[in-house]
Amino acid sequence: MPLVWVARMAFNEPLPGGAIRQTLTLGTFADVLTDGHYWRVIWQTVELGALVTVFTLLLSYPLALFLARTTTRWRGLLIALAVTPLLISSVARTFGWMAILGNQGVVNKTLQSVGIIDTPLQLANNLTGVVIASTEIYMPFAILVMISGFGRLDPELERAAASLGAGRLAVLRRVVLPLTLPGVLTAGLLVFVLSLSGYVTPRLIGGGRVFVLATEIYDEAITALNWPVAAVLSMLLLVLFGLVIVVYTRLQRFVERRILGERGAAS
Template identity: 75%
Template structure:
């Protein structure tokens, strides 16, 4: 091998490129698009539209849009129609005079019959709510505190009546509470009564049947609202010498009041709008807003009066919900303090 011939090892090894400002070895300057290095992220333009993230507000609105449309079609538009109908006037033979007048409101609010209907509706709602809470509270408290392996089965049995139509259950109560029903036959067979008890075709029978019908709703609402109840607090109070009555009055009852309020609101609203039970058990002698609205719209063909009664029923719902929200805030202020409750 002569001195002029290059070394094979050196021929296979390429020379190192010179370090320049545009190469990755020179961190002081960013590579330009014309250089061989990769472009710096800051030198690139805005991201393409396909890679941009959608706004969270747009995604939330897109998800809520089907529900909003359903509420608009099934609730908002019918409510507007009812409000518009309440401003019309009824003529002879079911004729509706298209107008914008409060004469129908004046006639309804000036009638003692409709005030009696409103009073009996509120009376029924209060009685059914109180009876349902008294009967359902022990059941819900037991289901919320039990640790038995049969708890799921017991909860299912408590709400099993919901699988049966309220119409069928009401007919069952008609057979139980009637003059020749199970209750009167049993009392007569035991010699406890000489004459049958009047448990049907009156407000008493409606309250009894409605209490049983709305019990599953109250139990579910109470169980879901008993989240604050902690058995450790009861054990601690008992260890400190508190009797059972004091433990229930100072610990159990205050912690379960949110669930009781929720159940009371649900049962009261359902009892105010109930139609089947007052109609069948009441036998045409119990007049409430739901039955009166049906009679005015279907029997008398007086749609403006039916619309006015519907508006009044909605107003009662609004007052009840406002009272519920006030009571809920008062409870939250008691548990968490006024400052946290306002926040």
């Protein structure tokens, strides 16, 4: 019902002073889609999602692979430590990153104290800071999804490849990566979707200079009282979600066919 209400609101006409005229018009859609500002917001939303997804997967993959393969009795504790950040509110963690990345934060103070830099690095109030903070915030999600998706990874296959003369890089490229790729794709989907809809981190770390769909929807609905435009932007965000899921589904099918095809050829 909330989704239906938002879709219906998108066809209304905004009036000055926050009033809304109940009608059925595509005028609001046309105004949004012909405004260069909103296209820049959409592009920055996709750019942020892509950057956060790439860095999150690169940093999470080694940790998830280690946790999935380790046989130590401390495995449960290690997994618990990896997901412990989820017990802390993302708002609190974002404020922590503000203290770390700010001009007077830990990073800049440390670099200045050792003489590496003279002026503070701009690590906050821009896209760089949002990417750094978002990557850390979404890493526990990616690690959990990867660990659960690495079920196909059998150590016997790695040993078999090594016994046939494959080096470590060849084993990683020909055995480990293909078998773990479905889990990586699922983790990438989750992180990308969370990044597209993220509000707290872009708002706080971005300092009002990073415009994404989530912050723009809030500003239009709460600040400008332009609910039809906010509804249109919400529908565009849903369209982005749909496109991402379509791409993910096709990639997943391609990977599944590739893995099953290689297994059939090997047998």
